[in-house]
Amino acid sequence: MKIVIINYGAGNIQSIKFAIKRLGYDAFLSNDADEIQNADKVIFPGVGEASSAMKKLRESQLDQLIPNLTQPVLGICLGMQLMCNGSEEGNTNGLGIFDVDVKRFVPQSPTGTIKIPQIGWNKIEHLGSDLFMGLQEDYVYLVHSFYAPLCKETIAQCTYGWDYSAALQKDNFYGTQFHPEKSGDYGANILRNFLAL
Structure with a gap:
């Protein structure tokens, strides 16, 4: 199985590569369109x-490539957010894969004052995808100041001031706001499920 981690200068790629290695697979770092298109998993x-x-992404024309990929694609953290329509961060247009706009956390929430960014472990709930095959609700590791609200493509959610999308899916595209590569055995099982899709 050929696994490619897109290397576009904005990723925590080594920890993901090591996490894949621990599962018994090699992952290749690349920003080459042909390599990415010919991968089994991206x-x-x-x-x-x-x-x-x-x-x-625009400079390397990956903004044109990624939405047209047909194999399973997993966006992680900012990767997932960039797969959305847009983000309040820098008033950014996204790749338009997930039909939702990313919002900024504000300190005053419906449940009281929250610290921004959210850093640490949070419970993931309402799981609804093969990405979570065989898994129960558990804790995952997050570091973020922006979030994707709940939408029709939400396949898991967390609560931090607001309920928000912890994971999204549309067709062959998956995204996690949390870092599976930093979420212990639970995160490793999510990566294993992704590689088995």
């Missing part, structure tokens, strides 16, 4: 700021 990571990350 992982689209992201750490940092949305508008600068989208700029890097």
